[in-house]
Structure formats: C-alpha cells, structure tokens
Amino acid sequence: LNGINPHTLLFAVYAALACGFALAVALSSNVVRMAFYLVLSLAATSGLFFLAGAEFVGAMQLMIYVGGTLVLLIFGVMLTAQQRFVSMRSSQGELVLACLMGAALVTLLVTSVWRVPAWRADPPAAVASDTPLEPIEPLALALMGLRVDAAESPAGGASRGPLAGYLLPFEIVSIHLLVVLIGAAYLARTRVAVGSVTRKTAAMYLEDHSDGPSGVGS
C-alpha cells in the first residue's frame, strides 16, 4: 500500500460514486429514488472536476446542475405524481436487452479510449509537485473576449495561432437562456378554459354556499 497515489485514490472514490449512482439511476424504477441518485452522481462528478483542476466548472456544476436543474426535475416529479412513489416498470426482457446493449457500448467506448496513446501518456508532474491552483482570471477574461492564457504560454500562441475569445458565444448563450426561460414559463402556465378544473371548483363552491346567508337567517 506504499505506492498508492492519493490523487488516484480520490479519483477512484469519486469515479466509483459517479458511475455507481449513474447505473442506479438507469436500473431503478422509482422516479423519486432516481432523482436522489442523480443528485449524488452529479455531485460526485463535480468532485472529479475539482480533481482535474477545473474548480470553477466544478462549482458551476454544483450550483447550476445540482442546485438548479435537479430542483427543477424534482418539482416536475412532484407536480406530475399521481400517487406516492409512482413506479412504472418496464418489462424484464427490455431491461435485460438494455443491460446487454449498455455493456457492449461501454466496452466499445472504454477500449477505444484506452487505445489512444496521447491519453495514456505519462501525466505531467503537476499533481506530484503540488502545482498551485490556476487563477480564475483567464477564464473570466476569455468569456469577455480576451485570451491571456495564450499569450503567457510560450508555445501555445505561436503554434496554434491567436485563440478566439468567447464573448459572442457568451452573449448568444445568455440570450438563448432568456428566450428559453420565457418559453418554458409560457409552456408550463396553467390554462383557464371553459370547462376547466378551475371553473368547476368555482361552480361547486358557489353551489355549496348559495344557501349560506338564508341558512343563517332561518
């Protein structure tokens, strides 16, 4: 146990959590439990991002995904639940077939990934030598359209040419998010139409209370 790399040990823990809970999402039939497993899987994935040195992406994963998207999904679960713990089971044959296809797919992907020599190359000594964290400013400046990371690295700027900033994609994605949220609010609104539930309850309320004042008087 002397040669254990602590970085690799933490990676193994987070990877096992992420993969295990993702498979639990795929194999569970209870939608509430699936949502809970998805929360744990996404949180473990943000741990992987922290280990890879992408702290900002990991924090955004926790805030947007786990804090926002999952809360949205859980609201969807609650708004569409007929009774408690709805479980719609698919047939056993479909499940077995899906497991076989999934095993084939993951075998194909992992073996093809493992054969790329550049991805199997000896990692740099950055982890071993306790390289300090990368500052956040290059990321923020790249979103503002300014690439300072390319200018600093000696080989990057010359070999790859000037790197593009991300100001236009940032603006496009922000407008896209605004349009999407307006559209989602429009889609999810409750319609009050003739004969709808709201009118019916109002009519029932009026029926129940139509004899109210006279009943008190007599």
Next chain:
Amino acid sequence: MMAHHGPFAAPILASLLSEPAGVAHYMAVGAVLFTAGVMSMAVKRNLLGVLMGVELVLNGAIVNFVAIGSPYLRGDDASVGLDGQLMALFAIVLAAAEAAVALGIALNYYHTVGSVDVDQATQLRG
C-alpha cells in the same frame, strides 16, 4: 514477470491505484455516464426518467471536456487549455435550458394525457 500471482484482483487494483489518473481514466468515467444515460433514455417509461437520462448523457460529455482541457492530466503543451473548461461551462448552461423547456413539455404532456407514461403518447399514431 511477477514472482507470486496471489489473488488476481490485488495486482491489478494496486497498479490502478499507484499509477496517476490520466485523461483515459476520465474518459472511461464519461463513457459509463453516457451509457447509463442512454440506457435510461431507452428503457424508462416515465418521461422524467428519460429526462434524467439526457442529463446523464450531457454530464458524460462535460466530463470529457474537462478531462481534455485539464492542465493536470496532460502537459501544458498537450492540453487544449481553457477551451475545454469554457465548452464545459456552455454545456452546463445549455443543459439547464434544455431541462427547463423539457419540464414545460412534460407538464403540458401530463395535463393533456393525464400521466407521464411515454407509452401512452399515441395521439400522433407514431
């Protein structure tokens, strides 16, 4: 090569834990997340389960982006640099937008059909 073989799993596990984690390890995790998402999309009868499968697939893609762009896993000259992290950020935001629209569609579907079972969506005779 090895003097004593012992239990089969022990040397493999030890070599996995002693060599540093690289891009290929992250890619393998991304592949497992992707496969779990595809299985969820294919098998689930609950519409929200299908949505969770989509989230898992997107998450696998984000893991790959972060791994490719990480300066810790590849050398500074081999890494694609900040582009990987920026693409991961855009993918996270687009996943949030996708979840919002899909939830709106799911609520409309529930109001129309009275259930979230995707097998009951037969109005278009698809």
